[in-house]
Amino acid sequence: MKKVLILDLDGVLITTPPWKSDTIHIDGYSDFNQNCVSNLNKLFEYADFEIWLSSTRRLRKTLSEFNQIFRNRKIQKEISGFLPVYENCKNRREEVLRFLLDYHINDFIILDDDKSLNSLKDEVKQKLILTELTIGFNSEKLKEALAKLK
Known part of the structure; x- marks a missing residue:
């Protein structure tokens, strides 16, 4: 299996503050921050990833959608799949850990703004790039991700 990118959307590619409505793209879905998309595409130049979407938005659209x-947003890779919905997981941290275990994934990076991920065990947390909701995957976080790839 290729390197896995566990990707959230809100706070990573969608940086709309919670007090504002999302800006809507011409395709009817939320716009993505263009700088964050550019940084994600730059990340793809350094490693071949399978993208697995962890965002709760995965519950509202199909993989094809x-x-x-x-x-439409010029992201240069397709999503390989969605993290499964585990009925007994209470937060993103539990979902990610279960996914890594169930799919036997060792080579991965997590892009997310979910603070529950701060309590991951060190060997998993060292592969986390924790973004900020209204800033997203900026150039500083891209540098952090590239450092973790080495």
Whole structure:
């Protein structure tokens, strides 16, 4: 299996403050921050990833619909799949850990703004790039991600 990118959307590619409505793209879905998309595409130049979407938005669209949304926003890779919905997981941290265990994934990076991920065990947390909701995957976080790839 290729290197896995566990990707959230809100706070990573969508940086709309919670007190504002999302700006809507011409395809009817939320716009992505263009700088964050550019940084994500730069990350893809350094490693070949399978993208697994962890965002709760994965519950509202199909994989095909999300891949069209990614193409419309000029993201250079398609999504391989969604993290499964585990009934007994209470937060993103539990979902990610279960996914890594169930799919036997060792080579990965997590892009997310979910603070529950701060309590990951060190060997998993060292592969986390924790973004900020209204800033997203900026150039500083890209540098952090590239450092973790080495």
